[in-house]
Amino acid sequence: MSGVLVRLRPIVHATPTPTGLHVRGWRSSFTLDGGKGLWTIWERLAGPLADGVPPGRLVVPEHAPPAVARALELLIGQLHEHDMLVEVPAEWGGDAPPEDIASWLESVAPAPVETWRRLRSATVTVTGEGVLAAYARRALVAAGLEVAAVRSGPGVVLVAGTHAVAAGCATDVGFVVAPGPLSDVEADAAAVARRLAGAPGTAPEVLAALVGSAAAHRLVCAVGGLPDPSTEVVDMWSDVPPTGPPHQAVLVARLDPLHAEYHPWLSAVRPREPNGALLDVLGDRELGPVPTPLPGDLPQLPVKLAASGDVVGFGTTEHAARLDALLRAAGELAPAGALVGADRVHALGLALRTAVRRLPGTPVAEVEWAADPTARRWWKAVALRFALPASVEVTRLGPGVTRAVVRADGEELSWAVEAEPADAVAFAAMAAAGRAQAGVGGTGVRGTVVLCGAAPFAEPDGAAAPWTNRDWHWPHGLRDGEEAFQEDLRALAGEVKPVDLGPVLEAAGLVAFAEDGR
Template sequence: MSPNSVRLRPIVHATPTATGLHVRGWRSSFTLDGGKGLWTIWERLAGPLAEGVPPEQLAVPDNAPPAVARALELLIGQLREHDMLVEVPGEWGEDAPPAEIASWLESVAPSPLEAWRRLRSVTVVVTGDGALAAHAHRALVAAGLAVAPVRPGPGLLVAGGGAAVAAGCAADVGFAVAPGAVAEVEADAAAVARRLAGAPGTPPEVLAALVGSAAAHRLVCAVGGLPDPATEVVDMWSDVPPTGPPHQPVLVARLDPLHAEYHPWLSEVRPREPNGTLLEVLGNRELGPVPTPLPGDLPQLPVKLAAAGDVVGFGTTEHAARLDALLRAARALAPDDVVLGADRVHALGSALRTAVRHLAGTPVTEDEWAADPTARRWWKAVALRFALPASAEVTRLGPGVVRAVVRADGEELSWAVEASPADAVAFAAMAAAGRAQAGVADTVVLCGAAPFAEPDGAAAPWTNRDWHWPYGLRDGEEAFQDDLRALGADVKSVPLGPVLEAAGLVAFAVAEGGR
C-alpha cells in the first residue's frame, strides 16, 4: 500500500442545493444536479477524503447500486477535473511544516511535499529599507523559509532559489512585479515606478505591509513551484479559472480606499507573445503606455467617439471607437511614416490602401452607391445632420478596388479604399461625419481591415448589413488585399520594439515605388 494518501484539499467546501450540490475549490467550482440523494452520497465520500484514503481505494465499490455508482464516478471525476484532490505524504519527515503551512500547501500545491522541500532548500535574501523590507522579511519567515538578515538598499528585492521579485512603495501607491531573474525584475521595477509616478514620502505602514507581503508571497510561489498569485483571480460570475493575466502581471496597490489589483505590464526586458486585448493591455488605466480610451463627455451620435488623452477615435460601436482611439494614440510611440494596425491583417490592409490611394482611375457614378442604405445613411449624416457643403469623389482604381474621397470647400475631410463603391463611400462619409462631430481638423481615415467585435444579435436571421455594418466585412479582407497588390501596392514590415509588439500591434510602411 502506498505511504501516501489522497485527500480533499482543505479549501474545498460544498453546499446542498434543491436538486444536488455545489462544490467550490481554490480556483474553480462545479454544480451537480440529480436529486437530494447526491448530498448524502457526498457526505459519505467527503468524510473519508477529508482524512485521506490510499490512492488505490479511491474507486467506486463493486457492490454499489448502479445509481450510486454513477453518482460516485461523476463526483470523483469532477473533483479530479477541478483539481480538488491532492496526494499528501503519509509522513512529512523530520522537517515537517507547521500545521497552517501544511494546510496551505495541501490547498494550492500540485505536490505539497515537493513544494515544501523546495521551499526549505533555499535561503532568501531581502534587500531593501524601512517597513517595506521589514514586512517582506516577516512574511517570508512566517512561510517557513530560511531568510538572511535584511540588506540595505533602495526599494525592495527578495531573491532566492533562482527567482526574484522586486517591489516599490511611494506615499500613495505601491507595486510588486512578476517573478524573474534579478536583472529583469529590477529593470521592470524601475520602469513601473516611473509609470506610476507615486507621490514622494514615506509609505504608510498599511501600504508597505500589503506590498511587502505580496512580494514575499510571489517569491514563495515561484520558489515552491506554485502558481503565481496573479492567476488566482476568478471571475465571480462565471467561476471559470482564468488562463492567466497577459504579459508580466504587476500588483498595484493604492490607498483611499486600500486596494490592490494585478495589471498587465508591457516589459521592455522580457517581452512575450501577444496575449490579451489591446484595450486591456495598451490602454490599461494603471500601467498602459497609452491613455485609457473612454467615451467621456464626447457626443455619441451619429458616430461613436472615444478619447485617449487628446486623441479621438471613431467607430460604429463604443468598442470600435475605443480601439480606434487607442491606435491613434499609439502612433506617437511608433516610428514616423508607418501605418499601425491592431493586428497584421489590419496593419497590412491599411498600408496597402495607403499605397494605392493616389492612383488614377475611372469615375463611379452616384447610382452605383446611392441606393445602398448604409452608404446613404452616412452620407445623409454629412450633408444633412452636419450640413457640410461636401462632395464625394468615387473612383474605380481597378477590379474590385474603389476609392472614395469626401471634400468640403476644397479641403479633404476623409478618404477610404474598399472593394465596393457603397463600402468606400460609407467609410469615407462616416469618417467625415465623425470629424465634424468631434471638431477635429485632420483628415480621418477608417477602413474595413480593422477587427470588429461581434455585435449582439449578429447571427439573428432577421439581421442584415444595415443592422451590423461593418461587422463581417473583414471576412473578405485577404482577397481584397490581393486585389490591392495587383495594382502595384508594395509595403514592408517595420519593427515596433518589444513594448508595442508585445501588445500585438503591427506596422507597415509604404515601400519606395509602391504607389
C-alpha cells in the same frame, strides 16, 4: 503507496442544493444533480477524506447498490478532475511545517511534500529598507524560508537562487512585478515605477505591508513551484480554471480605499506573444502605454466617439471607436511614417490603401453608390445633419479598387479606398461626420481621418434576424474579403515595407507598415 494518504484539500467546501450538491475548490467548482440523497453520500465520503485514506481505499465498494455506486464513482471522478484531492504523507516527520503552512500547502500545492522541501532548502536575500523590506522579510520567515541579512537598497528585491521578485512603494501606490531573473525584474520594476509615477515620500505602513507581503507571496510560489498568485483571479460566474494573464502581471496597490489587483504589463525585457486583447492591455488604466480609450462626454450620434487622452477615435460601435482611438494614440508612440494596425491584415490594408490613394483613375457616377442605404445614410449625416459644405469625389483606380475623398472649403476631411464605391463613400463620409461631431479643428481631430474595411470589427450582439441585411451591422463582414482585396491593391501599389515598433507595442499585437510604401 505506504505512508501516503489521499486527502480532500482543506480549502474544498460543499453546499447542499435542492437536487444535489455544489462543491467549491481553490480554482474551480462543480455541481451534481441527482436528488437529496447525494448530500448523504457526500457526507459519508467527505468525512474520511478530510482525515485522509490510503489510495487503495478510495474506490467504490463492490457491494454498493447501483445508484450509490454510480454516485460515488461520479463524485470521486469529479474530485480528481477538479484537483480537489491531494496525496500527503501519513506523518510529515521531524521537519513538519507549521499547521497553517501545512494546510495551505495541502490546499494549493500539486505535491505538498516536494513544495515544502523546496521552501526549506531556499535562502532568500532581501535588498531594501524601511517597512517595505521589513514586511517582506516577516512574510518570508512566516512561510518557512530562511532569510539572510537584509541589505540596504531602494524599493525591495527578493532573490532565492534563480528566482527574483522586485517591488516598490510610494506614498500613494505600490507594485510587485512578476518573478523572473534578477536583471529582468529590476528592469521591469524601474519601468513600472516610472509609469505609475507615485508621489515621493515615506510609504504608509498599511500600503507597505500589503506590497511587501505580496512580493514575498510571489517569491514563495516561484520557489515552491506553485502557480503565480496572478493566476488565482477567478471569474465567479465561470467554473473554468483561469489560464493566467496573457502578459507579465504586475500587482498594483493603492490607498483610499486600500485595494490591490493585477494589471497586464507590456515588458520591454520579457515580451510575450500577443493575445489580441488590445483594449485591455494597451489601454490598461494603470500600466497601459496609452490612456484608456473611453466615450467620456463625447457625443455618440450618429458616429460613436471615444477619446484616448487628446486623441479621438471613430466607429459605428463603442468598441470600434475605442479601438480606433487606441490605435491613433499608439501611432503617436510609433516611428514617424508608420501606419499602425490592430494586426497584420489591418496594418497591411492601411499601408496598401495609402500607397494607391493618389493614383489617377476614372470618375465613378453617383448612381453607382447613391442608392446604397449605408452610403446614403453617412452622406446625409455630412450634408444634412452637420450641414457641411462638402463634396465627395469617387474614382475607380483599377479593377475592384475605388477611392472616395470628402472635401469641404478646399480642405480634405477624409478619404477611403475600398472594393465597392458604396463602401468607400460610407467610410469617407462617416469619418467626415465624425470630425464634425467631435468638432472640426477641435482637440483630437488631427489631419485627414482614414477608416477602412481592414479593421477587425467585433461580432454583432445576438443572431441576425432573417430580414436583416448589411446595413444593420455594417461594416462587420467586410473584412472577410480583405485579403482578396489586398491582392488587387498590390497589383497597383506593389509591396510595402514593415516597420519595427519595438518589443512593447509588438507584444501588444500591433503591426505597422511604412506610409510611403518603402
